[in-house]
Amino acid sequence: MSERIVVVGAALVDDGRLLAARRSAPVELAGRWELPGGKVEPGETADAALVRELREELGVDAEADGRVPGEWPLKSPYVLQVWTARLRPGSAAPEPLEDHDELRWLAPGEIWDVNWLDQDVPAVRRTLAHLGVAEGLTSSGPGAEEVPGA
Numbered sequence: 001m002s003e004r005i006v007v008v009g010a011a012l013v014d015d016g017r018l019l020a021a022r023r024s025a026p027v028e029l030a031g032r033w034e035l036p037g038g039k040v041e042p043g044e045t046a047d048a049a050l051v052r053e054l055r056e057e058l059g060v061d062a063e064a065d066g067r068v069p070g071e072w073p074l075k076s077p078y079v080l081q082v083w084t085a086r087l088r089p090g091s092a093a094p095e096p097l098e099d100h101d102e103l104r105w106l107a108p109g110e111i112w113d114v115n116w117l118d119q120d121v122p123a124v125r126r127t128l129a130h131l132g133v134a135e136g137l138t139s140s141g142p143g144a145e146e147v148p149g150a
């Protein structure tokens with residue numbers, strides 16, 4: 001079986017809004033929006049990787065809540081898993097310290113206002129369903145017709 005490396009993405013929610021981050025690199029991903037996070041290192045748990053990545057990339061003190069069911073293929077050998085997360089009391093506000101040049105807190109009606117990475121669209125849609133965000137919003141996203149049962 002081929003090697004598979006998990007990338008953890010955070011569905012960081014605060015005050016009913018989801019944080020989206022605009023990548024500044026590499027060039028083929030720059031300008032597109034993603035869930036902040038990164039690669040799980042050998043010997044590290046996914047939720048620990050998430051907390052570490054959010055500290056490094058955004059300067060926040062966060063905690064992982066639970067995993068959104070599912071897994072989405074990225075460029076081989078990477079696969080994306082999503083965890084819901086929240087800021088711990090007293091955490092600094094997120095800043096685009098590394099890998100990103102802009103952050104946006106998206107209210108439910110604004111989720112599809114940003115140009116998500118193509119491979120993130122199904123993951124974001126599933127995350128909204130998991131969070132109980134209105135189905136009417138999720139079905140208005142790009143390519144909604146391609147996701148049976150979403």
Ligand SMILES: Nc1nc2c([nH]c(=O)n2[C@H]2C[C@H](O)[C@@H](COP(=O)(O)OP(=O)(O)OP(=O)(O)O)O2)c(=O)[nH]1
Nearest residue numbers: 007008009034035036037038039074078117119120
């Ligand atoms: N963090 C994150 N990465 C994503 C998403 N969607 C997506 O295709 N990717 C890709 C971009 C990268 O090729 C890879 C993760 O790389 P990264 O640069 O965020 O990870 P990292 O911080 O651990 O990177 P590094 O230490 O190797 O620089 O997954 C997403 O929603 N979040």
